[in-house]
Amino acid sequence: MIRSLLYVPAHSERFLAKAHERGADAIILDLEDSVPENAKDEARQGLAETVKAVGRNGASVFVRINSGERRIEDALAACRAGAVSLYVPKVRHADEVAQLAAALEKTEADTGRSPMSFVALLENIGAVLDARAIAKAPRLLGLSVGGEDLALSIGAEPTPDVLRLPKLLVHYAAKEQGLLSFGLLQSTADYSDQARVEAAAREAAQHGFDGATCVHPSLVPLLNTAFSPSASEREWAEKVVKRAAGGEGAFEVDGRMVDAPVIARARAILSKS
Numbered sequence: 001m002i003r004s005l006l007y008v009p010a011h012s013e014r015f016l017a018k019a020h021e022r023g024a025d026a027i028i029l030d031l032e033d034s035v036p037e038n039a040k041d042e043a044r045q046g047l048a049e050t051v052k053a054v055g056r057n058g059a060s061v062f063v064r065i066n067s068g069e070r071r072i073e074d075a076l077a078a079c080r081a082g083a084v085s086l087y088v089p090k091v092r093h094a095d096e097v098a099q100l101a102a103a104l105e106k107t108e109a110d111t112g113r114s115p116m117s118f119v120a121l122l123e124n125i126g127a128v129l130d131a132r133a134i135a136k137a138p139r140l141l142g143l144s145v146g147g148e149d150l151a152l153s154i155g156a157e158p159t160p161d162v163l164r165l166p167k168l169l170v171h172y173a174a175k176e177q178g179l180l181s182f183g184l185l186q187s188t189a190d191y192s193d194q195a196r197v198e199a200a201a202r203e204a205a206q207h208g209f210d211g212a213t214c215v216h217p218s219l220v221p222l223l224n225t226a227f228s229p230s231a232s233e234r235e236w237a238e239k240v241v242k243r244a245a246g247g248e249g250a251f252e253v254d255g256r257m258v259d260a261p262v263i264a265r266a267r268a269i270l271s272k273s
Helices: 013-021 037-045 047-054 068-081 094-111 125-129 147-153 160-176 194-206 217-226 231-244 260-271
Strands: 004-009 026-030 060-064 085-088 117-122 140-145 180-182 212-214 251-253 256-258
Touching (some): 004 013, 094 117, 231 260, 256 260
Parallel strands (some): 004 212, 026 060, 117 140
């Protein structure tokens, strides 16, 4: 389960120092938007140490690389440092992901490490409309939408109404290919309204999103709770699976009819517990 993914600027000693204490399922070391241009090279060079540091309590460590000319060198540095996955920004076509995978093969072989997986960030409307094709790219772990950049690409404000449809389209493309889907049906830039974020996370979980990113550690426990089955959901799922073991085709649990897809959903809930 990857319910919470905490962005941490890869150049900031202050944020890096406590990242491993935040309880996030994954830490995304950011080389892109949160790092000023004059600190990007230093942040990349520091990955050998920072990947180990932020992952020492068991969190999966991802690295968000830069787009453009820095992309390959960032990816190679993350690979050598032992990050498990790359957050790949501004993906427009599946070929970009395939090319990145090919660029890593020699370093992966030389270091004896397992192949890196990718989360593709779709950040313009063309990518959203091509999400089904992008989702077929190699090595993808999941898809996500960069809401602020997406809104900018269409001259819109990143309101929940604007972002809802494109985020759902990308979510559906991810699920069609069996990928993870990360995000809320709104922008994640405003972290101060925790009640609103909590409600948005519950809504996203109801739609089948697997988790979401955040830029502030105070949101990590909210995301972990929202994207985990509740006690009542687990209790219901246990009842269903227990009854299903008897071999009945359809039956009733707590006044609700249960058949094959409901049993499958119950098993899926228990797999997240």
